Amino acid sequence: MTTVEFLASLKSSGIKVWIEDEQLRYRAPKGVMTSNLKQELVERKIEIVTFLKQAKDVRGNKSLVTDVQSIFELESEKPNQIELWPSLAEFFVYDEFLYYVLTNDRRRNDSYKVAINQLVKDKVVVDIGTGKDAILARFCAEANARKVYAIEMSEKFYNSARDCINKLGLTDKITLILGDATKVNLPELADVCVSEIVGSIGGVEGAAVILNNARRFLKEDGVMIPTRSINKIAGVSLPDEFLQNPGFTEIPAYYTRKIFEQVGYPFDLRLCLRHFSKSSIISTSSTFEDLDFAGIVEPEYSHEGNLTILKYSRLDGFVVWLNLHTIEGEVIDVLEHEYCWLPVYFPVFSPGIEVSEGDKIEFTCSSSLCDNNLNPDYKIEGSLIKITGEKISFEYHSDHYKRVFKQKPFYEKVFSQYTADSKIKSSIITAIK
DSSP states (O other): OOHHHHHHHHHHTTOEEEEETTEEEEEOOTTTSOHHHHHHHHHTHHHHHHHHHHHHHHHTOSSOOSOHHHHHOOOSOOOSSOEEEEOOTTSSOOOHHHHHHHHTOHHHHHHHHHHHHHHOTTOEEEEESOTTTTHHHHHHHHTTOSEEEEEESOHHHHHHHHHHHHHHTOTTTEEEEESOTTTOOOSSOEEEEEEOOOOSSTTTTSHHHHHHHHGGGEEEEEEEESOEEEEEEEEEOOOHHHHHSOOOOHHHHHHHHHHHHHHTSOOOOOEEEETOOGGGEEEEEEEEEEEETTSOOOSSEEEEEEEEBOSSEEEOEEEEEEEEEEETTEEEETTTSOOSSOOEEEOTTTTOEEEOTTOEEEEEEEEEEOTTSSSEEEEEEEEEEOTTSOEEEEEEEEOSSOSOOSOSHHHHHHTTTOOOOSSHHHHHHTTOO
């Protein structure tokens, strides 16, 4: 039984569980808390406390109870304060909490269903990275795919997906395959490949390399869902209250620590902005990355672009955001609504440069695979050309996991509480505010 299922079972019995003063507390009707149930609660204490702490800031609840829908409800009123998050998709830090958020992202799911319902009926489908809930594979089965092969790399989540599929009675429609999608084989060619391995910048998770390889699963006329990933870029001026004291709240701090522990050292990881407002954009937009999955995707590229400043303001850097096309005419734009993807922030000009309407930005953005030959490092360089004729050059690197820490003013602020220590696990405890 997973943590979510255990908490739900407690709730169904009238038992409430919450954290108070860093201690796990419970309240139960008389006679309900048996000795066996209490023992299981004690044995699961660490995982429950961790899980509830992860969930706490999703709605800002101070007292955490077992109402899972309440804990994870993402449609609540957004606070004004921008929230800083690490880029999660490119690291193996997914857990029950993050999978819950993914599985219950209704707008994302609806956009995928539009494509799936049009393309998979009576077809053979391969699902790359199906995850613990096998959510896209299930959508394909519901849309009357003839057969779905769902590939999952993690044995833990493969087992969870197997239990889910068995429980739903879908074993005749969905065949699970444990292994790396770039190394396993299918018993037959597929008509459709469905995946959700794009990140806040489409390519960060290695989509170009993985989906290029996945074409070997497809028939000659096979199609990909999603069909295209486009990231746009624009200049931004962020609120002073955010820039003066940027840092992580509890949940993103937890995942930042997990990333540092996984990689083995702290570094200036790629940053995302939750509750970002389009009103902070001060320029026209241009294309940062364009991955067309209808054919072979170039994982490394370089192209030019330009922006025009629209009003007198302070230029702090750039925001890069995802437009994911699940099928032609169906686009997920992460600035229009809140999704599980967040816009990425490049603090290029920290502490900011004064700009005027009509100033131009000419840039070149490029992608090159890091040393694992999967995840990309990004670079943007160019010039801010003011209407006065002044020209200010810039260069910014957004790397996957390069060992560079607090090398930019913005990162110096974010990690200002970091204390050097030879042991990564103990040092990370003091690394995040």
